[in-house]
Amino acid sequence: MTILEVNNLKKVYTTRFGGSPVQALANVSFSVEEGEYAAIMGESGSGKTTLLNILASLDKPTSGEVLLKGKGLSTIKEKEISAFRRENLGFVFQDFNLLDTFSLQDNIFLPLVLSGKSYEEMSRRLEPIARKLGIGDILAKYPYEVSGGQKQRCAVARALITKPQLILADEPTGSLDSQAAEGLLRLFKEINQEGQTLLMVTHSVKAASHAQRVLFIKDGEVFHQLYKAGMSDEAMYQKISDTLTTMATGGGRHE
Amino acid sequence: MSRFFYPKLAATNLKKNAQTYLPYILTCIGTVMMYYIMVFLSENEGLGKMAGGSQVQMILNLGCYVIAIFSAIFLFYTHSFLIKRRKKEFGLFNILGMEKKHIARVLAFETLYVAGISLGVGLLGGILLSKLIFMVLLKILNFEVPLGFDVSGPALAAVLFLFAGIFLLTLLNTLRQIHLAKPVELLMGGQTGEKEPKTKWPLVVIGTLSLGGGYYISLTTQSPLDALTQFFFAVLLVMVGTYCLFTAGSIAVLKLLRRNKGYYYQTRHFTTVAGMMYRMKQNAVGLANICIMATAVLVMVSTTVSLYIGLEDVLRTRYPQNIMISTPMPAQQSVEGLQTSVKEVLAKHRLEEKDRLDYRYAALVGNQEGDTVITDMSNISNASSSVREFYLIPLEDYNRLAKRTASLGDDEILIYSSGSKYEEDTLTVLNRTFTVKERLDSFFENSPNRVSISGSYYVVVKDMDVVKAMEEARAKENRDDPSGYRYYLGFDLEADEADISAVYQDIRTALRSDYPSSWIESPVEAKESFFAIYGGLFFLGIFLGALFIMATVLIIYYKQVSEGYDDKARFEIMQKVGMSREEVRGSIRSQVLTVFFLPLVTAGIHIAFAFPIITKLLAVLNLTNVGLFAWCTAGTILVFALFYAVVYGLTAKVYYRIVSWGTSG
Numbered sequence: 001m002t003i004l005e006v007n008n009l010k011k012v013y014t015t016r017f018g019g020s021p022v023q024a025l026a027n028v029s030f031s032v033e034e035g036e037y038a039a040i041m042g043e044s045g046s047g048k049t050t051l052l053n054i055l056a057s058l059d060k061p062t063s064g065e066v067l068l069k070g071k072g073l074s075t076i077k078e079k080e081i082s083a084f085r086r087e088n089l090g091f092v093f094q095d096f097n098l099l100d101t102f103s104l105q106d107n108i109f110l111p112l113v114l115s116g117k118s119y120e121e122m123s124r125r126l127e128p129i130a131r132k133l134g135i136g137d138i139l140a141k142y143p144y145e146v147s148g149g150q151k152q153r154c155a156v157a158r159a160l161i162t163k164p165q166l167i168l169a170d171e172p173t174g175s176l177d178s179q180a181a182e183g184l185l186r187l188f189k190e191i192n193q194e195g196q197t198l199l200m201v202t203h204s205v206k207a208a209s210h211a212q213r214v215l216f217i218k219d220g221e222v223f224h225q226l227y228k229a230g231m232s233d234e235a236m237y238q239k240i241s242d243t244l245t246t247m248a249t250g251g252g253r254h255e
Numbered sequence: 256m257s258r259f260f261y262p263k264l265a266a267t268n269l270k271k272n273a274q275t276y277l278p279y280i281l282t283c284i285g286t287v288m289m290y291y292i293m294v295f296l297s298e299n300e301g302l303g304k305m306a307g308g309s310q311v312q313m314i315l316n317l318g319c320y321v322i323a324i325f326s327a328i329f330l331f332y333t334h335s336f337l338i339k340r341r342k343k344e345f346g347l348f349n350i351l352g353m354e355k356k357h358i359a360r361v362l363a364f365e366t367l368y369v370a371g372i373s374l375g376v377g378l379l380g381g382i383l384l385s386k387l388i389f390m391v392l393l394k395i396l397n398f399e400v401p402l403g404f405d406v407s408g409p410a411l412a413a414v415l416f417l418f419a420g421i422f423l424l425t426l427l428n429t430l431r432q433i434h435l436a437k438p439v440e441l442l443m444g445g446q447t448g449e450k451e452p453k454t455k456w457p458l459v460v461i462g463t464l465s466l467g468g469g470y471y472i473s474l475t476t477q478s479p480l481d482a483l484t485q486f487f488f489a490v491l492l493v494m495v496g497t498y499c500l501f502t503a504g505s506i507a508v509l510k511l512l513r514r515n516k517g518y519y520y521q522t523r524h525f526t527t528v529a530g531m532m533y534r535m536k537q538n539a540v541g542l543a544n545i546c547i548m549a550t551a552v553l554v555m556v557s558t559t560v561s562l563y564i565g566l567e568d569v570l571r572t573r574y575p576q577n578i579m580i581s582t583p584m585p586a587q588q589s590v591e592g593l594q595t596s597v598k599e600v601l602a603k604h605r606l607e608e609k610d611r612l613d614y615r616y617a618a619l620v621g622n623q624e625g626d627t628v629i630t631d632m633s634n635i636s637n638a639s640s641s642v643r644e645f646y647l648i649p650l651e652d653y654n655r656l657a658k659r660t661a662s663l664g665d666d667e668i669l670i671y672s673s674g675s676k677y678e679e680d681t682l683t684v685l686n687r688t689f690t691v692k693e694r695l696d697s698f699f700e701n702s703p704n705r706v707s708i709s710g711s712y713y714v715v716v717k718d719m720d721v722v723k724a725m726e727e728a729r730a731k732e733n734r735d736d737p738s739g740y741r742y743y744l745g746f747d748l749e750a751d752e753a754d755i756s757a758v759y760q761d762i763r764t765a766l767r768s769d770y771p772s773s774w775i776e777s778p779v780e781a782k783e784s785f786f787a788i789y790g791g792l793f794f795l796g797i798f799l800g801a802l803f804i805m806a807t808v809l810i811i812y813y814k815q816v817s818e819g820y821d822d823k824a825r826f827e828i829m830q831k832v833g834m835s836r837e838e839v840r841g842s843i844r845s846q847v848l849t850v851f852f853l854p855l856v857t858a859g860i861h862i863a864f865a866f867p868i869i870t871k872l873l874a875v876l877n878l879t880n881v882g883l884f885a886w887c888t889a890g891t892i893l894v895f896a897l898f899y900a901v902v903y904g905l906t907a908k909v910y911y912r913i914v915s916w917g918t919s920g
Contacts, residue, residue: 079835079837082830082834082835082836082838083833085833086833091831097831097832099828101825110525110832111833113521113525114525116522119516119517
């Protein structure tokens, strides 16, 4: 079943002081199936972040539509969009986006508190997640007291705790050392194997090689896509590298 | 490198940081202006020559010191805030290859510009405004307004000296900070990880105790004399309490709230409690400052305004009658002789006395301990709250004035208390014990000393023999000469001030030879000096009030700016995690509102608790019209609150502009 469907997405920025408009997304279409683990790759300035912001309903496209489980994001009223985002989407960011005014546990609880869940239910939901992510003993600490890897695992916990339809990850390994990055990618794979749909934006070949499918974006369009389909991580890594080289040297569109 | 590089860079820096520097420069200009005007007035020769002018200048002189000290502390404080925000910039310069001495040079130029603009504009404004303020002051003081316009050299010198010093100090302090810091530290600037604040229970306890102590003193102090000595102690306690409770108390309360899971994990409370904790840690001291300054403004303005408005009341309280004569009665003179002299003067002016009040009396001062009064002067401490004045009056005079036919035995008395109540059944004074036959609940409306800072009693005794015997006993105990008895004569006149003044002068002359120790008082004579003192205080109150308000505005503004930058990141994260813009906005708005109105509300509470003790203090200054003071206080609070709200509203705009910059795209 298709969870996410993106049709002919276009985004043009006009700058504040009336400079020439910048086209971030030209024409993007793709879809993500339930239980899939997809990665979007592209160089800086290729429109990755714009795409993610639109998927996250933080930004609105100039034209085109985004359907989450068949429901158009643009049809949701402004008032409901936050609740919708909270209940259906989970986020993992490069810079963690943990609030330093809250302990890690309270950071993880934040979306649930906003939905008005009771403390008992929140603790019940947190318990298995904390065990799986190995963060049980640092929950009382504050973001500035723990390492980057631990912060990112808490951010994952925050994304998981709402049992979202789709987790969006924006450069999740970007601020992590190689060991912590490796751990996080393994974690994503596990989560995915338990049935969680994941969409990750990255320009790390290593990170992308863990995904089942990789979409390449160039100049605001989907340039190419690769399916892993039983390939090993290493083989996938090689294939992604090749594609990137081709893209960088200005090769034509692959089929 | 071009010779103009540093001056140019300094100018660019100031322009780039206009958002924070402009208010700072405006404040500098404001303080320069105020200080110049204050020094100008206190040095002004014309003012000094006017009647009562020297008293006014004494008050204004005090104002000069207050403004000088305040400006120094305040400008220093705000400047360090500015620099804190700019550390990143300095770090960048450093990394781009500027040495610290180059940065120092840029900073020196910046300071030079700021000082130049502040002093130039400030002095110009001060000189222009000084004439206007001078006229306002004279109007307040009821003085004639002379023509002419002058610039005061000493005032100019004082301003230049003071502010050059302040600017130099701020520059040196900044250089010290830059010199000590490493480039990386500078780059990291204001964003070192914020630790969660610890609950400091000792501070909470100290704060609660001292605040409670201050309030307790205000509520329980009965005698105006005590009020005088206790007031500053109470103020100190409340200040300590305010600082402790704002810093530690707020955190403790928020932590308790957080511990209550049912309360904390609710949508409405969750972000607020955590956000407030962070905010209070950052802002507690600044908010306590605002609170104390607001309280100071409110107290100063409300008291000086009510004293000034109530001046007629004050005069009436201090001088119940138009002409008041009190004299020791030498043995060779008689009451009738004095009365005749006064009558002759009145006849000359074709005036009749009205509401005449006259009686013979002897005065005693002593420490009251239960039903015993210790009159031995060597044992009396003047500052003690148990000091009482006793006026012994013969029954004959009392009966005549009160139109009664009361009778008394040798050791019986009638007593009337003014100030503190006399609760005992007997009164022992100078080894003689009297029985209280009757407690009078009213006495002669216009008797002098009705309001006195210590309590006073009017004691009616059997006859003049008792009065004289008591006076002799007092003289013997204190080893001085008995002065016999005294005589008081007071009356009103239906005449204008000039006539009353003439009568006053004539009576004074008439009595000089026969009654050399007599004193004569009239509100007409005192009016000028009362206007000078209370008008001077009023002026100073308003002037300093304006200065404090300016400071409050600046602190609020800077708080809003720094809050804005801090909240920007949080605002974005919360949206990403699933709060709508409106929810975030609402949550942040309620927090910011709480943070900014907390000092105002606290100041209001302080004022409410200070009210009793301030009314006592005003009684010392002869203002007994509590209603007037209540109205003035309420009015001042209202005006201040309105002003505060407007300032808040204006600065909140800056805040929202910072917070929503970039998220609107």
